[in-house]
Amino acid sequence: MTDRAAVIAAEQRAVDHAYECRARAERDRRAQVAAPSTATDAKAGTSIIPDVPPELAATGDLGDAALVTGRVEFVEDGTERSLLIGRQSVFGPNRDLVVANWASRLVRQWMVATPADPGDLLLRRQLRCHGRMVRDYFDQLSVARKRVTPEDGAAERVEPVPAQRSESPEEEIERLRDYLLDDLGRARDGAMRDIVETIQRAQYLLVSDERTGALVVQGGPGTGKTAVGLHRVYYLVFNNVFATGDVLVVGPHKGFLQHVRDVLPRLGTRGVALAERDRLWGKADAHDPLAARLVKSSARMAEVLRGGVADFGGRRALTRLLSDGEFRLVYQGVFLAVPQAELESLLTWESGPYRAQRPAFGNRLVDLLVEAYRAVRPGPLDPGLRKQLERHPQVQKVVNSVRPQLSAEQVLRALLTDADVLNRAAEGILDDEDQRAILRERRARMSDEPWSLEDRICLDELRFLLTGDVPVRYRHLVVDEAQDLTPMQARALARRCPSGSMTVLGDLAQASGLHRWDTWDDLAKVLTGSREWHLEQLSVGYRVPREVMELVAPLATAVAPDVVFPTSIRPAGEDAVTFVETTSEDLIARANERARALTDEQRSVAVVVPDGLVDAARDGMDEGVRVLRAEECKGLEFDHVIVVEPADVADRRPGGLGLLYVALTRCTQSLTVVHARPLPRELAPSVGKEEAPMPTPMADFAAVLEKTVAVERECHVHESVRYSLVAELHASRMSPDPASSIADLVCDSPAGRVLYEVLGENGHRYRAMREAVLRLMEVERVTGEPADHRAVVLPQPPEQPWSAEVLREVFGVSVIWKDGTGWQGDPIVPSRRSPGTDFGERGIGEDGSPIPRLLATSR
Numbered sequence: 001m002t003d004r005a006a007v008i009a010a011e012q013r014a015v016d017h018a019y020e021c022r023a024r025a026e027r028d029r030r031a032q033v034a035a036p037s038t039a040t041d042a043k044a045g046t047s048i049i050p051d052v053p054p055e056l057a058a059t060g061d062l063g064d065a066a067l068v069t070g071r072v073e074f075v076e077d078g079t080e081r082s083l084l085i086g087r088q089s090v091f092g093p094n095r096d097l098v099v100a101n102w103a104s105r106l107v108r109q110w111m112v113a114t115p116a117d118p119g120d121l122l123l124r125r126q127l128r129c130h131g132r133m134v135r136d137y138f139d140q141l142s143v144a145r146k147r148v149t150p151e152d153g154a155a156e157r158v159e160p161v162p163a164q165r166s167e168s169p170e171e172e173i174e175r176l177r178d179y180l181l182d183d184l185g186r187a188r189d190g191a192m193r194d195i196v197e198t199i200q201r202a203q204y205l206l207v208s209d210e211r212t213g214a215l216v217v218q219g220g221p222g223t224g225k226t227a228v229g230l231h232r233v234y235y236l237v238f239n240n241v242f243a244t245g246d247v248l249v250v251g252p253h254k255g256f257l258q259h260v261r262d263v264l265p266r267l268g269t270r271g272v273a274l275a276e277r278d279r280l281w282g283k284a285d286a287h288d289p290l291a292a293r294l295v296k297s298s299a300r301m302a303e304v305l306r307g308g309v310a311d312f313g314g315r316r317a318l319t320r321l322l323s324d325g326e327f328r329l330v331y332q333g334v335f336l337a338v339p340q341a342e343l344e345s346l347l348t349w350e351s352g353p354y355r356a357q358r359p360a361f362g363n364r365l366v367d368l369l370v371e372a373y374r375a376v377r378p379g380p381l382d383p384g385l386r387k388q389l390e391r392h393p394q395v396q397k398v399v400n401s402v403r404p405q406l407s408a409e410q411v412l413r414a415l416l417t418d419a420d421v422l423n424r425a426a427e428g429i430l431d432d433e434d435q436r437a438i439l440r441e442r443r444a445r446m447s448d449e450p451w452s453l454e455d456r457i458c459l460d461e462l463r464f465l466l467t468g469d470v471p472v473r474y475r476h477l478v479v480d481e482a483q484d485l486t487p488m489q490a491r492a493l494a495r496r497c498p499s500g501s502m503t504v505l506g507d508l509a510q511a512s513g514l515h516r517w518d519t520w521d522d523l524a525k526v527l528t529g530s531r532e533w534h535l536e537q538l539s540v541g542y543r544v545p546r547e548v549m550e551l552v553a554p555l556a557t558a559v560a561p562d563v564v565f566p567t568s569i570r571p572a573g574e575d576a577v578t579f580v581e582t583t584s585e586d587l588i589a590r591a592n593e594r595a596r597a598l599t600d601e602q603r604s605v606a607v608v609v610p611d612g613l614v615d616a617a618r619d620g621m622d623e624g625v626r627v628l629r630a631e632e633c634k635g636l637e638f639d640h641v642i643v644v645e646p647a648d649v650a651d652r653r654p655g656g657l658g659l660l661y662v663a664l665t666r667c668t669q670s671l672t673v674v675h676a677r678p679l680p681r682e683l684a685p686s687v688g689k690e691e692a693p694m695p696t697p698m699a700d701f702a703a704v705l706e707k708t709v710a711v712e713r714e715c716h717v718h719e720s721v722r723y724s725l726v727a728e729l730h731a732s733r734m735s736p737d738p739a740s741s742i743a744d745l746v747c748d749s750p751a752g753r754v755l756y757e758v759l760g761e762n763g764h765r766y767r768a769m770r771e772a773v774l775r776l777m778e779v780e781r782v783t784g785e786p787a788d789h790r791a792v793v794l795p796q797p798p799e800q801p802w803s804a805e806v807l808r809e810v811f812g813v814s815v816i817w818k819d820g821t822g823w824q825g826d827p828i829v830p831s832r833r834s835p836g837t838d839f840g841e842r843g844i845g846e847d848g849s850p851i852p853r854l855l856a857t858s859r
């Protein structure tokens with residue numbers, strides 16, 4: 001027997017023992033309800049520390065899943081111990097722990113141990129079992145052990161010897177690759193599976209993160225965010241942090257919920273609510289145009305709604321009611337009056353639900369009336385006075401006028417169908433165009449008013465404003481694909497989870513929603529009400545082949561330049577990416593041909609089409625081929641994916657590029673792109689195509705630079721900064737050249753030739769500024785035209801106050817930006833005149849302006 005076979009045989013004996021114990025425990029449980037007691041017997045050679053009380057050990061059906069997923073060896077009281085790890089806790093006849101649940105806090109310490117910081121761990125071994133048969137094993141972590149004999153003659157002790165240096169994540173992946181690939185290579189049948197057997201340390205750390213507040217997990221496609229979110233639910237429930245009924249998991253669409261619905265029950269947790277994001281607020285019975293959706297889903301709408309509630313009644317109602325600036329009534333022959341200004345001061349509404357404002361106003365009005373009454377009739381107060389004043393018809397009338405009973409539908413209907421109401425509520429918040437975008441015809445009856453998805457979310461907000469009530473509250477919320485939440489949805493979710501305890505999963509580069517969050521900070525603040533939250537990243541991609549990831553990298557950068565692009569663990573297969581160019585008439589037929597060629601019994605195939613081709617694709621595809629709109633493939637995965645006409649997907653507004661990135665990253669085996677239109681420029685067109693050899697490395701590099709520059713010019717912020725600088729230079733009588741396909745801007749000035757590198761969103765951060773300096777050097781080299789000055793142009797003032805000076809001192813590069821008062825930053829001062837530039841007698845302004853300025857009045 002080989003060494004390996006001997007190890008497997010030994011592991012098999014331990015696994016057999018575990019199954020026997022589980023069967024025995026099951027028989028005992030049926031026979032009687034075991035009384036709790038403390039386990040102390042160590043004879044079985046396993047740890048005696050129970051991870052859950054034996055009577056609570058799960059016995060649910062394992063299906064075809066293996067009970068045992070690994071084994072650890074560790075040191076306990078100086079002695080070596082061993083324990084199996086698995087999907088359920090199993091106890092032996094002496095109530096000693098035989099299999100520890102992977103999600104127990106006991107196991108956590110071993111799962112997060114590293115060679116450099118092993119704690120008491122000596123070995124962490126993954127076992128690959130098919131049911132109860134051990135097929136293979138892999139030592140994830142093996143620590144040297146040292147034997148120590150104490151001087152006092154006590155028994156010899158074993159100690160783990162920490163490694164000298166920590167393994168980098170890349171090294172760890174390299175080591176694990178083969179073992180993981182076996183699992184990753186299995187066919188995808190549409191249902192997500194748990195990852196208990198192969199969960200990685202970085203993932204386990206997030207799963208077992210028990211810090212309070214929200215955990216935000218950013219990770220590229222296929223990095224395991226969804227898997228982490230669902231395993232975290234199991235972990236938190238298993239460790240009694242929450243009960244199943246406390247948790248809500250929100251996913252992007254129905255197909256996604258179907259994809260993940262088995263994971264939690266298979267892990268052993270039933271009863272966790274799963275919900276489709278857009279259905280949380282009730283079913284929409286209308287669809288708004290894009291312009292209306294953008295306004296209604298923005299955070300500004302919350303203010304408008306509040307203004308809308310306040311507009312009912314309030315000061316205007318008071319003025320209508322009190323024609324001569326005073327509230328008056330006669331009570332028991334006494335004339336009582338309260339000036340309007342005093343009543344108005346009672347109308348401030350700073351916090352709390354509107355509903356509470358009504359009695360509050362009434363009470364304070366009665367206070368004023370009682371005071372006025374006692375000024376005329378001092379002496380002991382009639383105990384019924386307050387009550388009678390409260391019920392007085394005139395008091396009731398004013399209360400009803402300034403704080404009327406309102407329903408959410410009534411307020412929203414008034415705002416959306418009455419231009420005057422909207423105008424008053426939206427003053428200073430929505431401009432005329434925005435107001436026009438959401439105004440619509442009023443239906444004859446309230447019950448006929450159609451409510452779109454965005455309206456439903458507004459109604460949710462209004463109900464909360466009016467009553468302070470929320471339909472259901474959860475103690476923990478898991479939100480997947482969170483980058484697509486609109487601000488109004490985020491507010492509504494925050495109301496459903498007032499504790500702020502959440503698992504927020506997403507990828508800013510996969511954003512395709514109505515609203516774009518530049519940073520997780522912005523979204524987390526809304527979701528948690530600015531309470532505690534933590535951002536963590538996952539950077540290893542488990543789904544998408546490396547070749548596909550290389551193809552889509554420029555897309556990710558175009559959508560979210562700052563997020564970490566994942567490293568794919570899958571090697572590039574030879575045929576991982578195929579381009580099929582055809583005519584627009586033949587798109588579906590060619591996609592169908594390809595689907596037919598790829599379909600086999602094992603592997604799943606999906607065809608992803610832009611909205612405009614859905615009907616044609618559903619009609620034209622063979623039966624059984626899954627056709628999805630790009631939006632519907634979020635969060636899903638298939639073995640082979642065929643994306644039809646990517647340029648159409650990319651053209652969708654808003655978020656087309658993000659959506660295309662999603663569509664292209666769904667496959668585990670191969671991606672086919674079928675297109676008639678030219679590919680979007682962010683897709684590296686060289687992949688899969690013959691290309692003429694480039695003459696020199698510099699020419700190759702020039703092409704790379706051109707591509708990067710083209711991507712940057714898709715960014716509106718970048719272009720608005722660039723053109724505003726062009727305009728300013730023209731105003732200063734320069735003739736800047738913005739036409740280069742490599743340099744952002746070149747301008748011959750009296751100070752010499754200035755080369756500008758413009759930055760887009762988030763370009764005010766030091767990291768981006770520093771990269772811009774490198775780009776300037778590259779551009780200068782590639783264009784072969786030396787510059788006298790180099791300047792980095794930011795979209796806003798530098799985030800770190802020191803950064804501009806550092807760039808000037810260290811790299812000799814000026815940093816400039818525009819704020820409300822004009823251009824700021826380093827002045828470009830004269831140096832040597834650039835050759836061939838003749839500015840005659842005209843000099844440049846030395847007024848400290850960052851824009852070189854010609855002093856002559858005309859050129």
Ligand SMILES: Nc1ncnc2c1ncn2[C@@H]1O[C@H](COP(=O)(O)OP(=O)(O)OP(=O)(O)O)[C@@H](O)[C@H]1O
Nearest residue numbers: 195198199200221222223224225226227542543635
């Ligand atoms: N440690 C792991 N071992 C084995 N498979 C894994 C592991 N982590 C993730 N996977 C697999 O990788 C695939 C992608 O995981 P998941 O859907 O959770 O990623 P994601 O980050 O949510 O992707 P997306 O952003 O594209 O929705 C799944 O099939 C999952 O089972």
